[in-house]
Amino acid sequence: MSYLTGVCNFCGTGCGHVLNVEAGAIRGVFPSSAHPVSRGRLCGRGWHIHELLNTEERISRPLLRKNGVLSAVSWDEALDFAAARLAGYSGREIGFWASPRSSNEDVYALVRLARAAFRSPNISVLSDVWYRSTAGILREGTGRPGAPGMIADIRPADFILIVGTDLTRQNPIIASDVHFAARAGANVVTLSTRVTQIAKLSGTHLQNKPGTKKIVLAALAKVLSAGQAEGFEAFRKSLEDLRLEDVETLTGLSLATIRDVAGRLAAASRAVVIFSTGITGLNRETTALLFNLFLASGKLGREGCSLIPVTGVANLAGANDMGAAPDFLPGWRPVADESAAAAFARCWGSEIAAGRGRSVDELLADASSGLKALVVCDHDPEIAMAAERIRSLEFVLYLGSYLNPFMDAAHAVLPTASYAETDGTYTNTERRIQLNRKKIEPRFEARPAWKVFADLASRRGPAWPYRSSADIQDEIAQMIPAYGQATYPNLEARFGGLQWPADAAHPQGRPRLGGNPEDPRPRFVAVGGGFGPAASTADFPFRLMAGKSYYYWHLNNAMKKTFIPRREYNALLLLYPQGLVEIHPEDAAALGLRDKRPVRVVSARGMMVPQTRVTSEVPRGTVYAPYFVGAMVPDFLLPHADAVEYGEDAVIPVRLEKV
């Protein structure tokens, strides 16, 4: 057999794919018809993953920086050097950055390396700001930090609400299910400022004014004005600030529309709510409001009803479950929980840094944090976000499969196996844990990441007992009750994997959370008030929103190593080499701006000169900037980090000047 089943490693949908292996190399990819999530489909990215797996732009050998140049060395020399350098720092001086693309085993091993071998509590994952806050809200509201629902609920749904995010671009196969549901008669409502493809495919498009999703969701919750669960009274009070008669002025949506949508949500017997948790996700307040709205509508835990926070990267959810967090140990056990710390110390046979650490983002942002060394796994965007600070660190160790701009800042670089070159489990956006088997030997001199971590650890203390990633998964199953049944033999026996909690009481996992007597009683999550209008002033009359584009995925380090997606990206780049901002035709006419001509975008804190794309996909008074040119990030978005933290709902007041 040369077609071998596996799990796609791009976004968090967790599609089943089949890789064509010829003479020890990956030569093609097909969808798996029988896979429970993707059912025979892949997206434009997934259909080209074999091109990435074939790229020659790999880190082929261990490298150490000598006289300023990265030079090839033996594995032993590189490991000895890296372990010795890291040993020169206290745990608090080192930060560990886990990758949301790594397997659960690799992230778990990195957590052990950080907390046990180097006694560092400073560990976090890319995108943690967004996903962790979402998971935290779900944990607070349902007792469990995972999606209270499943993708399989989408197709038979009679009502679907999509908040923000162009799902057809970010998680296309989930969007496909929405489209099939719409064609079967489901009532699909999309709340987004921009006219995205999913908005066009929806029966109802709520085109809110930029930065007002929170207000729209609050208004929906307020007109529902129902809720049995604990915390409702406090939630109702927090909505008192919002006067329903102001909603139309604030959001551009009439109260009648809001009442209509709220009514449809309440009346639906099979309702699904979908939102993004990626870098274009919602901020904490908005996510909390959305959760409360879902709870207030009486859908939580009900058969056929789901709330799905979609993850943008393959194992973003799993990496968080594995404890790549400064304040949680594996399995979302708070660091303050002494019994948890003791259990891990016992399991790992050493003391651990059990205290609360800081996320790498925080350490980098704070010039006085004392951060001196950084261990980074397979990261793309962060180098653009904090390049100067990272370059100023005393020691940076980068581990990854593909050549990466991070290497410029690294003192040591270690090549790790791609997901097709080692066994590993991955947890998708609906808590589905899937086993992806090794297809080919690691290319060049790459080694599985967990093995590299074990080799670093053994130079610092006692050797780890793992002989394979299956051993690590067994330990995960033992230490994280929700993953209790997720061992290789069980995952192998069940095509499509298991949805956690998969414990002794639920050996088959649980597709749906909540609704069982054994489940913690759901409760409303506290939200603050404050429903003011989004800022725009006479000086800065336009409201700019930032977002992603299809082929420009995570600053494109992966996409540009393929053939077709890279060509598609280049086609866009050739048209708009300076990046683009979208503007409504009437605004363009008023300002004398023409398509593809440069335009100066000025805010209170930044300035950039991208090109104009004139389109009625954006409403008047609004500018949309898909960030697909590296310079847009440091020149413009970084000075607005506080606004960008609002994710999808971020709004930056700007003015446009003809160049």
Add this chain to the structure above:
Amino acid sequence: MFVLSKADVPRFLAHLAGRYELYGPVLHPESGDTFFDRAADPSAVRLDAPIPTNTPKFTVFPHFERILSYKYDQTTKDVRIIPEELVRPKALVGLRSCDLKGLLCFDRFFLGQEFVDEFYRAHRRKMFLVANTCATPFPQCFCVCTDSGPYAAEGYDVNLTDLGDAYLFETGSDAGRAAAGELGLPAAGPEASRRRDAVVDRSIALFEPRAVENKAWISRAVNRLTTGFVKNETWEYIGQQCFECGACSFVCPSCSCFNIEDVNRVNGTTDRIRTWDSCSFEGYARMAGEHNPRRPVEDRRNKRFFCKLSYSQSKKYLRPGCVGCGRCVRVCPGDIGMANVVTAIRREITGK
């Protein structure tokens, strides 16, 4: 016409495996997916398996193929072309009629026109093709509408039809007849072709009503597409649902678009790679100077349907480009497989 008893199927497969690399429908144990795959063990070939997810086109037109490898010496400026390994002869067993028709379209595209594609020819010339009459259609199959099944009338070395107790073994080439002789197969009786026709008729009767209804509509669609009478709004409606993934092209037995890239390898050689491509991508038709005759998604979408159904394209293939396998229906995230496109054109004509 000969008879191959069911007990003799392994002997037939072993006979082929001794002479060719054997490919056929293989069931994946863990998922239940069927793939047309290399079968190191001939017993893995399942003549009764469901329609494979992939098409056999990869055996002549690989998904990702090195077609040339060279080394350039910086100092001497010498270019040395590294000889490719010889292509091994392949036997494809259990080809569905639709997939065989796809290969015939390929023959016209890669061999039958002004330029002959050497790489295709290297794969294609040393092949033994065993077709298998489809006794039961699958949901979304519509080969009856595109003159491509369920029985293959031409293009095979051997065609098998399951008559219940045995296979009818029809030969379509000297190689096929030689195989029958070497296996010592008995000749089929005079009733054999009648029994085969009964199998085919029963199969046709099992097609979903929609496939049969669409038969007349496909010829109407051919007419409309050829004469350019499909309204722009219809293409826009279809284009709006396109996710631009390229899946329809990748699973299509007759889609032959490709892309060429030179890849500098870590070991110092350069590989020229040919990969599958799709006209649904914006970059596919992009020309120098920013010109792109097919920028909007609907213009790219309709290009593919012209290729599958227009009369001018069919003249090149000597048959419609669409072979009715229905795979584009199953893989499309936007639910705009061929059947729905024909339905959209039908609605345009009838107004309902």
